[in-house]
Amino acid sequence: MVGLKGRKLKQSRAILITGPAGSGKSTLAARIAQNRDWVHLSEDLHWVAIKQGHPAGEARTQEEQRIVQPAVVQQLGTLLAQGKNVVLGFINYQDPPQPLLYYHAALREISCPVLVKVLHPSAEVIMVRKKTRGRVDDQDIEQEWKNTKHQLACTASSAIADDWILDNSALTVEEVYVKYFLAFVEGKSW
Structure with a gap:
């Protein structure tokens, strides 16, 4: 793992928001980033770059994870070292949730206060959200239903603490x- 050990922080905090595609991660992260000294970092931007020229919906490989996750951690570390607080959003698609465990371990390595939330709306709510947002890669309803069910099942992982789950x-x-983020964002709870 490319770690953050040795990085100096300026009292920075981090939030990890994960869940299925369409669960509201990006919208919520954008809301949090409206606060002073908070920045929204999206793992998806790294995946878009690495998957450019590949078929839509192609599975993410372990080899690609070994490129994306250290790059995200480096970006996260740079922002934290600048005194920024960071909310990182990313899709949960594995059991155990390897990306979540990777990012959480990197933050714990530097004793950064971190709040973890795994969004878990119903499959029906997710499908309505996907239809509403109208992305081209969300249009295969049958495939999106399968993806949604799979990603929701991954949130039942024994590696995910019960108090991280948020319906x-x-x-x-x-x-x-x-209800779930304001106190942490304002530095009133860890």
């Missing part, structure tokens, strides 16, 4: 933010 099916982004 945001019936909550607005603002309600989720206020």
Whole structure:
């Protein structure tokens, strides 16, 4: 693992938000990043770059993970060293949730206060969100239903702490933010 050990932080904090595609990670991370000294970092940007020219929906490989995850950790470390607080959003698609465990370990290595939330709305809510956002790669309903069910099943991993799970099916982004993130964002809880 490319670690963050030895990096100097300026009282920075991090939030890891993961869950299935369409669970609200990016929207929630963008809301958090509206706060002073908070930055939204998306693992997806690294995946878009590495998958350029590949068929849409192609599975992520371990070899690609070994490129993407250290790059994300380096970017995360740079932002934290600059005194920024970082909210990192990424898809949960494995059991055990290797990306989550990787990022969490990197942050713990430097004793960075970290809040972890695994979004777990219902499959029906996710499918409605995907339809609403209208992305080209979300249009194969049958495949998206399979992906959604698989990704939701991955959130049941024994490696995911119960208090990390957040069912945001019936909550607005603002309600989720206020109830589960505001105190941490403001530095009132770790």
